[in-house]
Amino acid sequence: MVGDARRRAAGPDEGRPSAKRVLGSRPAYAVRLAVSPRPEPQVPVAERTVPWLRVAAAYSWRLILVGVVVYGVFSVLGSFQLIAVAVFLALVVTSVLRPLTDLLDRVMPRPLAVAVALVGSLLFLLALLALVGNAVAGESPRLVGEFRGGVHRIEEWLQRPPFRLSPGRLSALERQVTDYIAAHRSTLLSSAVSGLTRVVELITGGALALFTSVFFIHSGERLWSWIRDQLLPIGARPAWDRAGHAAWRAFAGYTRGIIIVAATNAVLVGVALLLLRVPLALPLTLLEFFATFIPLVGSPVALAVATIVALAGRGPLTAVAVLALIVVIGQLEGHVLHPLVMSWAVRLHPLVVAVSVIAGSIVAGVIGAIVAVPVVSVVWAVLRALRAVPP
Secondary structure, eight states: OHHHHHHHHHOTTTTSOOSSOOTTOOOOOOOOOOOOOOOOOOOOHHHHHOHHHHHHHHHHHHHHHHHHHHHHHHHHHHHTHHHHHHHHHHHHHHHHHHHHHHHHTTTSOHHHHHHHHHHHHHHHHHHHHHHHHHHHHHHHHHHHHHHHHHHHHHHHHHHSTTTOOOHHHHHHHHHHHHHHHHHTHHHHHHHHHHHHHHHHHHHHHHHHHHHHHHHHHHHHHHHHHHHHHHHSOTTTHHHHHHHHHHHHHHHHHHHHHHHHHHHHHHHHHHHHHHHTTOTTHHHHHHHHHHHTTSTTTHHHHHHHHHHHHHHHHTOHHHHHHHHHHHHHHHHHIIIIIHHHHGGGSOOOOHHHHHHHHHHHHHHHHHHHHHHHHHHHHHHHHHHHHHHSOOO
16 A cells, blocks of 8 residues: 555656656566567478469460360261351351441331341352353353363473473373273262252252341341340350450451452453453353362362363463463452451451461361451450450
């Protein structure tokens, strides 16, 4: 109690520690408890020494997973190749006829506009094929004589330098070809039968493509809205809606651009063949138009066929002129038409185009070579749309 009285008499500030050291008193020390260090996680030696290996492994298994998914998608599409090709053709028809249908929609009902666009396009295509067939049928007697004379000229040309093939050697080659056809007649007949099966599949695919394109042209937006609302969660709909519109713009732009390039090539080739008086100029022009849809290799192959026809029908000088035409049109297509026309679509590097065409031809032949570049364009457009920040 005496100590309490002294502390009360000393006042409130005396009990607090003072900055000055008071003689006879012991300084107060802060007591700190010893903290044991945390054990460091045991990291494998390989991860400490080569961190790039861990990053490479992380990317590797993701790339393997993406490759497995892509392979699975192509395997499924390969099993339903006819349906996949029909849908692709329907998308091509839609990208071409949709602007015409929208223009006709301003003056007539939508169903009637779709019917007029589709029926008019079919009549135009059938008229073009009939014109080609009529030209071939009308020129057939003259063409037979020209080809016989052309074959004789080719034989005479092969007998001169630098080939110097003897007439006996040429006759032996002709006998070998005849014997091969006679020996493999059954194989050729089975190939023809399988070709008829392909024709039936082609007709079926064309009918399915026409039926599908009717709905795509008439109400493509409503079909996309239904798929988006039924299959995607609410949070993912804006991003995938943006990606879907970007994919369609890329596909439609590429399709219209390649049609413009093909039409330009066909006009140039047709005018040149008519000036050179090459037989079958109109069918060769149509072949050039459809061959241009296979990038890089389609146009040279069609012009090579035109060179053979020119060699048989008009002689070596005309064939050399057509061969020079291959080089000129190839340079014009690669350095002027493609950069100019395709710039408003998805721009792809020529190396990407070449690799895509080769990979597509390995996977699915001619169909893969045709589909490869638009598929790569669509995928690239979707990736850019998903990476972009929405406004």
